[in-house]
Amino acid sequence: MAAADRALVAYADKLTRTPAAVGAGDIAGLRAAGFDDDAIHDACAIAAYYAFVNRIADGLGVELEPGAIRAEGKKDP
Template sequence: MTYLRSLPHDAALPHVLRAFPDTSAPLLDYHQALLRGPSPFSVAQRELIAAYVSGLNACTYCHGVHTATAHAFGVEEGLLSELLADIDTAEVEAPMRPVLHYARKLTLTPSRITPTDAEDVYAAGWDEHALHDAVSVCALFNFMNRLVEGLGVTAGDSYFTAAATRLSGESGYAGVASATATNHGTAADTAPE
């Protein structure tokens, strides 16, 4: 269900994106650049951060889509649940722990980020580009979680799987942007996230 009265009762995010193309096109371009462009992080790691942040925010829609997408890129089943329970005991690569601690703090208590938090990321072997990308993915999904929740966008497991299939395809978010701009079919036709 969505809170936008002009959209169908069962509207998903593609409906919202098509309804507001002036803001959706640059938003999807940013998704493509950040989540599929060059980065010290793999696509799987960036999708992991997206799903983790969405889980922290209890955004079922984004957490579901990006957990399924992270799995499509090789993230182990159950890892996101482990991370949400306790980063330090989850079976995640050691260099990702300070990145995920950073994302957690930035999501839940952003004013409490300190230089020490950044130094922990650097000490794990990441550079400034990595810190920038981690913060950017975190910020983007805090934004997306609020967009989805604020507009009442919901979906179920079958939708999450279909969206992950599209997002893990060769064109990623660029394909979503193209489909959203030109396709006037159902949400299942263009399910981006």
Template sequence: MSWIRTIPYDKATGKLKRLYQRVTGPGNNVDNIMMAHSLRPHSMEGHMVLYKNVLHHSGNTVPKWFLEVLGVWVSSLNGCAYCVEHHFQGLQRLLDDAARGDAIRAAIEARAPEQAPLELAQIAAMHYARKLTHSPADMAEADVAALRQAGFDDGQILEINQVTAYFSYANRTVLGLGCSTEGDDLGLSPGNSEDPDDWGHI
């Protein structure tokens, strides 16, 4: 599951057990990316707070399915198959259009956002996310202005920025610790966007 020791659900105690109980999916499954934090439960707590608020919060106005597109895109750019597979399944569930989802993934794998069945504004967001992922020191105010011109307001630009940044963090957690998808239920995610404290995966 990872290159470092992890504590399984049935061996967890104290704060770790309480956190596991909050993030479990069916059958008390805990995603390996979360289990990788098990030796330092406080970092799992920080990860989940960030993840829930950036990607699964009712205050967001960019559609959740498109935030998942950005997650798959950034993860693909970073070579993180774990996050690509997890979040592509989440994207497909949210989009409820398998053919469109497959076409989006094909465009991602071809590194050609323009080929995806997306709006021009969404393609602009993918260009922003690619530059921020590959060349963060080269970002300029003009990159934000381009998103504004595409039709995003500043709050939505913040959402795009935060999802892009979060996935680079998550990708490096997975890649740096050797997390695999073995034993994971792909595509589960927090379902209750109205409650930031509800981390249960469905």
């Protein structure tokens, strides 16, 4: 994986797991990796959207279909 891609994945992971810990240094790191503000905005919006959808699904008790679990390479529950 390219260094820029690793930086973007690390940012998305941090935003997902510990959003309060994301700060100006993270944004500066993405800029240093070659991302412009539009790309950073898009990455933030996509990560936030998936976090939102997952929390809605968890909050409503939505169960994954068996095929969705298999697609991730995991065994059915």
